[in-house]
Amino acid sequence: MIRRPALAFIFALVVVDVIAMGIVIPVLPKLVEAFEGGDTARAAEVYGVFGTAWALMQFVFMPVLGALSDRFGRRPVILLSCFGLGLDYFLMALAPNLAWLFVGRVVSGITAASFATAFAYLADVTPPEKRAAAFGMVGAGFGLGFTLGPALGGMLGGIDPRLPFWVAGALACANAAYGYFVLPESLPREKRAAFAWKRANPLGSLKLLASHPELLGLASALFLMQLAHVVFPAITVLYMGYRYGWGEMAVGLVLAGVGICSMIVQGGLIRPAVKRLGERLALGLGLACGAAGMAIYGLAATGWVFLAGIPVMALWGLAGPSVQAIMSRHVGSSEQGQLQGACSSLQAISGLVGPGLFTQAFAFAIAGGTGTPSGLPFLVASGMLAAAGAIAWRATANRAPSAAAP
Numbered sequence: 001m002i003r004r005p006a007l008a009f010i011f012a013l014v015v016v017d018v019i020a021m022g023i024v025i026p027v028l029p030k031l032v033e034a035f036e037g038g039d040t041a042r043a044a045e046v047y048g049v050f051g052t053a054w055a056l057m058q059f060v061f062m063p064v065l066g067a068l069s070d071r072f073g074r075r076p077v078i079l080l081s082c083f084g085l086g087l088d089y090f091l092m093a094l095a096p097n098l099a100w101l102f103v104g105r106v107v108s109g110i111t112a113a114s115f116a117t118a119f120a121y122l123a124d125v126t127p128p129e130k131r132a133a134a135f136g137m138v139g140a141g142f143g144l145g146f147t148l149g150p151a152l153g154g155m156l157g158g159i160d161p162r163l164p165f166w167v168a169g170a171l172a173c174a175n176a177a178y179g180y181f182v183l184p185e186s187l188p189r190e191k192r193a194a195f196a197w198k199r200a201n202p203l204g205s206l207k208l209l210a211s212h213p214e215l216l217g218l219a220s221a222l223f224l225m226q227l228a229h230v231v232f233p234a235i236t237v238l239y240m241g242y243r244y245g246w247g248e249m250a251v252g253l254v255l256a257g258v259g260i261c262s263m264i265v266q267g268g269l270i271r272p273a274v275k276r277l278g279e280r281l282a283l284g285l286g287l288a289c290g291a292a293g294m295a296i297y298g299l300a301a302t303g304w305v306f307l308a309g310i311p312v313m314a315l316w317g318l319a320g321p322s323v324q325a326i327m328s329r330h331v332g333s334s335e336q337g338q339l340q341g342a343c344s345s346l347q348a349i350s351g352l353v354g355p356g357l358f359t360q361a362f363a364f365a366i367a368g369g370t371g372t373p374s375g376l377p378f379l380v381a382s383g384m385l386a387a388a389g390a391i392a393w394r395a396t397a398n399r400a401p402s403a404a405a406p
Contacts, residue, residue, distance in 0.1 A: 007125065007134060009183045010118055014141040016175040017082060017115075022149020022259075023164040023171075024089070026252045027157040029237045034161070035098045041363045044238050046098065048359030050105045051234055055351020057109025062116050062344035070193045074121040075185045079176050084111035086172030093165035116344035123328050123339075124186035133271040135321035140267025144259065154252020208342050217395025218327050219346060224388035225287070225319060226347040228294065228381035230354025235362040235377050242366060243374050244303040254307070261314035270321050279322040280396045286319030287389035291382045298378030316385070323392065 032050065033043035069077040088111055092104035119135065126134040153164040209219040240246045240254065273282045293313025300306035328339065358377040365376040373379070 007122070007137065009179070010121055011138060011141045013078065013082070013175060013179055013183065014115070014118060014138050015145045016171055016178070017085065018142050018145025019149040019152070019168075019171055021168070022145055022255070023153035023156065023168040024092075025150050025233070025255060026154045026237060026248045027161050027164050030157070030248060031101065031161055032098065033238075035101070040238060040242060041366060044235060044359040044363045047238070048234060048355040050102060051230070051355025051359070052352055053102065054105050054109035055348050055355065057106055057348075058351055059345055059348030061110050062348055063342060066116050066120065066339075066342070066344065067193075069117045069120055069187070073185045073187050073192070074117050074124065075179075075183055077117045078121070078183065079179050081111050081117075082172055082176035082179060086169045086174075086176065087111075089165050089169030089172060093162050093169065119324065120339075121186045128325070128329050133274065133321070135324045136266045136270025136274075136317075140263045142262070142266070144263050144267075148256070148259070150252045150255030150259070152252070154249045154255075157248045157252075208339060209346075214395050214398075215327055217391055218323055219343070221287075221388040221392035221395065222323055222327075222343060223346045223350055224384045224391070225290075225323070227350035227354050228290070228384040228388070230350055231294070231358045231377050231381040234355045234358040239362065239374065239377075240306075244306065246303070254310075257307070258310055258314070261311050262317050265314045265317040266321065269315075270318060273318055274322060274325075279326050280393075282318045283322040283326070283396075284389055284393055286316050286322065287385050287392065289313070290316030290319065291385040291389065294378045294382035294385060298373065298375030298382065300375065326396065 029043065029047050032047050033040060036043045036046060065077050065081070085108065088104055088107040091107065092101055095101040095104055118138065122134045122138060152167070156163040156167060208215075210216050236255075237251055240251050246254065270282075273285075277285065289312055293309050293316060296309030296312060297306060300309060324343070327343070358380070361377045361380060362374070365372040365374045
């Protein structure tokens, strides 16, 4: 039976944390660009290094936190990560140079590794047949956070480029305090697993994904999905400014629109879509729409065409909860943290590869005389999602479509 108060707590925690993360999105690339004297191509390359370092920390620490949560419970891991994230934003608010800002991103990669534990929390309190809807609800929390965060960050950045970092830090610390008083533990002591470095090892944790053929295929598709998603934090802000001339305020509002559409899909469409189509068809439809949306972004000659692609791209949100729900069925309760840690390790690997791939592709595309469209990174991401759809469809070919219980 679903423990609704616990779901509400996780939803609120995710929303506030994502708002804090979203606040800095419109200003961080611009801050890097300012430190580089306004050189957009050079800023893209440096920002790619920042993204790679952030992802490396995620890769190392996500499975560690997942294994720790299997041993000591989800609650302490989530709360300590929230508090650490707040302190890190304060550090970045004070950064006088790129080196200091880089250190802040490294620490942020460590402290932001708790989202895997939040998803493990959901698996603890939700029966298998309702997990897609629960994951979709938290996905809506991400959408709400990224709706409010970038819009607020754009407005605050227009006042002072450092102000969003101060506000983000305050929100993250307030989130930790809120969770301390209201968040119950979800994993009973009798269901906890002993901590072992082979489970916490970033590479060792991935062995779980090879324990079942369907799980391995879905993990491969998930990796491509996560890799394609890196295009957004890697180059979207710089791309919007370069191609359409949008400033911080406009970028913040556009990202807010993206968040609203994502929230509608993940909060309102996941449950009926999975109920009607089953998890497999919902996964395939989501990936097809994601590939189409990326193609629109990459080929959009005007800002209005780019905006028209947002609702198409939002339907990609059907894929994530569906693939997570299918994968969670293949492991027991004492392995949910390890599974989410392993999936997050895949995300971290994609974060290691993606920033360099997409920022270098963008820098190459906008270099004088290449003749390459500046939307090249989005076209590459579109191809990745198309491949992910083919892999996922094949991996689940022998599995009867499942639907969420009414």
